Amino acid sequence: xxxxxxxxxxxxxxxxxxxxxxxxxxxxxxSETEAREAVPDLRAVLLDDEPIFLGGPVQPDTVxxxxxxxxxxxxxxxxxxxxSLEYDDDVDRLHESVSRARVFAGYAGWGTGxxxxxxxxxxxxxxxxxxxxxxxxxxxxxxxxxxxxxxxQYRLLARMPDDPRMN
Numbered sequence: 074x075x076x077x078x079x080x081x082x083x084x085x086x087x088x089x090x091x092x093x094x095x096x097x098x099x100x101x102x103x104s105e106t107e108a109r110e111a112v113p114d115l116r117a118v119l120l121d122d123e124p125i126f127l128g129g130p131v132q133p134d135t136v137x138x139x140x141x142x143x144x145x146x147x148x149x150x151x152x153x154x155x156x157s158l159e160y161d162d163d164v165d166r167l168h169e170s171v172s173r174a175r176v177f178a179g180y181a182g183w184g185t186g187x188x189x190x191x192x193x194x195x196x197x198x199x200x201x202x203x204x205x206x207x208x209x210x211x212x213x214x215x216x217x218x219x220x221x222x223x224x225x226q227y228r229l230l231a232r233m234p235d236d237p238r239m240n
Contacts, residue, residue, distance in 0.1 A: 098128035128177030
C-alpha cells in the first residue's frame with residue numbers, strides 16, 4: 074500500500090523496534106553482486122552464488138549480515154536461530170558457530186512513531202517471520218509465499234500480477 078518504490082512487494086524483517094524507531098532489512102531484493110566477492114571474510118558461511126541483498130534505502134554502503142547460528146542466544150535471536158553476525162566474531166571460526174549467512178547492503182528505517190502510523194494506515198501486512206524467510210531459495214517469490222501463508226483473504230493478492238491490467 075506504500076507508494077515508495079523501495080517497498081513495493083517487499084518482505085521486511087524487523088531487526089529492532091524501540092520507542093525511538095525501527096530498523097529492518099528487505100529480504101527479497103537480491104542484487105547482481107556476489108556476496109563472496111564483496112565480503113570475502115564471510116566466504117566460509119556464504120553459498121557460492123549468494124548475492125548481496127538490497128536491505129533498504131537507508132545507508133546503502135552499510136553492511137548487515139544475518140546468520141543461522143548453531144547456538145543463538147535467545148536475547149540476540151531475531152527469528153528462531155537467526156541473529157546478526159557481529160564484526161567481532163572470529164571469522165576463521167565462523168563455520169563452527171554459523172551454518173549460513175546472508176548479507177544486506179543498507180536497511181529500512183523508521184523514526185519515532187513512523188512505523189506505528191504506517192501500520193495503523195494499513196500500509197503494511199504483518200506476519201511473524203520464519204527462519205526460512207531469511208534464507209529463501211526463491212526470494213523473488215517470497216512476497217507471494219508470505220501472503221499465501223497468511224490465509225484466504227491474502228491469497229488473491231498473493232497471486233495478483235504486478236500490473237493487473239496485464240492479466
